[in-house]
Amino acid sequence: MTKQNVVVADAKTGINMAITMAAVTGSSLFPTAAQRPPPVPGAYITISKKNLILQNLDMSSGARINAWVDSMRASSPTHVKASSIPSDDQNSWIVHHPSALDMFDQITSASKGKQIVMFLDYDGTLSPIVDDPDRAFMSEAMRATVRKLARYFPTAIVSGSFVRLAELYYAGSHGMDIKGPSKGSKYKKGGKAVLFQAASEFLPMIDEVYKSLLEVTKSTPGARVENNKFCVSVHFRCVDEKRWSELANKVGLVLEGYPNLRLTQGRKVFEIRPTIKWDKGKALEFLLESLGYANCADVFPIYIGDDRTDEDAFKVLRERGQGFGILVSKTPKDTNASYSLQEPSEVMAFLRRLVDCKRMSLRRHFRMRRRLEEIKMSLPN
Numbered sequence: 001m002t003k004q005n006v007v008v009a010d011a012k013t014g015i016n017m018a019i020t021m022a023a024v025t026g027s028s029l030f031p032t033a034a035q036r037p038p039p040v041p042g043a044y045i046t047i048s049k050k051n052l053i054l055q056n057l058d059m060s061s062g063a064r065i066n067a068w069v070d071s072m073r074a075s076s077p078t079h080v081k082a083s084s085i086p087s088d089d090q091n092s093w094i095v096h097h098p099s100a101l102d103m104f105d106q107i108t109s110a111s112k113g114k115q116i117v118m119f120l121d122y123d124g125t126l127s128p129i130v131d132d133p134d135r136a137f138m139s140e141a142m143r144a145t146v147r148k149l150a151r152y153f154p155t156a157i158v159s160g161s162f163v164r165l166a167e168l169y170y171a172g173s174h175g176m177d178i179k180g181p182s183k184g185s186k187y188k189k190g191g192k193a194v195l196f197q198a199a200s201e202f203l204p205m206i207d208e209v210y211k212s213l214l215e216v217t218k219s220t221p222g223a224r225v226e227n228n229k230f231c232v233s234v235h236f237r238c239v240d241e242k243r244w245s246e247l248a249n250k251v252g253l254v255l256e257g258y259p260n261l262r263l264t265q266g267r268k269v270f271e272i273r274p275t276i277k278w279d280k281g282k283a284l285e286f287l288l289e290s291l292g293y294a295n296c297a298d299v300f301p302i303y304i305g306d307d308r309t310d311e312d313a314f315k316v317l318r319e320r321g322q323g324f325g326i327l328v329s330k331t332p333k334d335t336n337a338s339y340s341l342q343e344p345s346e347v348m349a350f351l352r353r354l355v356d357c358k359r360m361s362l363r364r365h366f367r368m369r370r371r372l373e374e375i376k377m378s379l380p381n
């Protein structure tokens with residue numbers, strides 16, 4: 001294992017900081033195999049293309065609010081029911097983004113001889129989507145599965161603040177708050193924990209905007225504002241659709257005073273964050289680098305996520321031509337992911353199979369090693 005000091009600079013903000021991190025290399029899923037993997041199925045089709053950064057659209061504030069409300073409606077699951085999608089579209093999408101469970105054998109053979117590194121989104125991926133963000137918990141079974149997974153593969157949770165597993169890496173606030181693991185991971189081994197905050201200078205501004213948003217949204221029943229440290233979420237899941245434009249208006253008015261913040265939209269949530277060039281894709285690259293896989297051909301990152309913000313990470317993997325993304329979705333979506341899973345229970349099934357597969361391969365490996373030693377011992381000197 002190596003320990004490195006790295007200086008990270010962000011050209012736009014001038015943020016410049018030294019990070020001490022532990023870089024480790026682990027064993028691969030199939031320690032004895034060295035063959036190159038076949039290319040991962042990668043084609044994808046375009047269902048619809050939306051502007052993800054809604055704040056920066058060049059238009060009057062009225063038109064901008066209307067665009068936000070249109071986007072709120074379009075992305076709302078009540079408007080995209082699986083049954084309302086023509087079966088041809090559904091079939092074509094699933095052909096291009098097959099189930100990661102159905103393709104499990106192909107996936108593991110593509111990872112042969114490489115180190116799998118796992119990246120997991122939290123909400124909607126490990127925990128089911130619920131009305132109250134404070135109640136978005138992982139089931140005990142999922143928690144146990146993720147813990148086992150982290151024993152066999154370097155594992156990072158990208159966002160999510162409810163997971164209390166000290167052996168994992170975390171990249172909260174859309175990758176802007178990177179920590180861990182604090183203990184118990186063989187991928188840390190005595191080195192200092194990784195720590196990187198890409199937007200620390202924005203903390204006072206985020207705090208201020210959080211308070212303003214809390215104040216202005218008080219009068220909108222069902223609206224919820226969440227302070228996620230480097231970003232603020234304004235939830236509209238429980239707001240009557242008739243009041244969405246009123247809410248968008250209030251948020252827009254507050255943001256007019258903050259040109260250095262941008263607004264993106266997730267699953268019935270507005271996400272307000274610094275305009276710095278940092279996202280889940282950058283966090284993925286940072287973590288790979290801090291694990292010692294920056295220019296390594298033998299790494300196989302797998303990123304599982306359900307949100308628009310996860311697309312940045314899927315795109316990075318596609319561009320690197322390494323590993324792949326898995327989109328958690330029941331309905332066809334425009335995505336850079338290669339595979340799909342329908343819901344957190346399928347994510348858990350996939351993770352369990354990975355763990356089982358790794359265990360079996362290790363058992364085979366050690367059996368073979370013992371056998372070789374026995375043969376060596378039985379040979380005349």
Ligand SMILES: O=P(O)(O)OC[C@H]1O[C@H](O[C@H]2O[C@H](CO)[C@@H](O)[C@H](O)[C@H]2O)[C@H](O)[C@@H](O)[C@@H]1O
Nearest residue numbers: 122123129130131133136159233237267269307
């Ligand atoms: O990057 P992510 O981990 O996917 O975070 C995106 C947002 O996730 C959470 O909101 C979502 O899950 C909630 C709980 O199930 C649900 O009520 C909400 O409608 C979803 O958007 C989180 O609370 C937000 O802060 C994140 O921005």
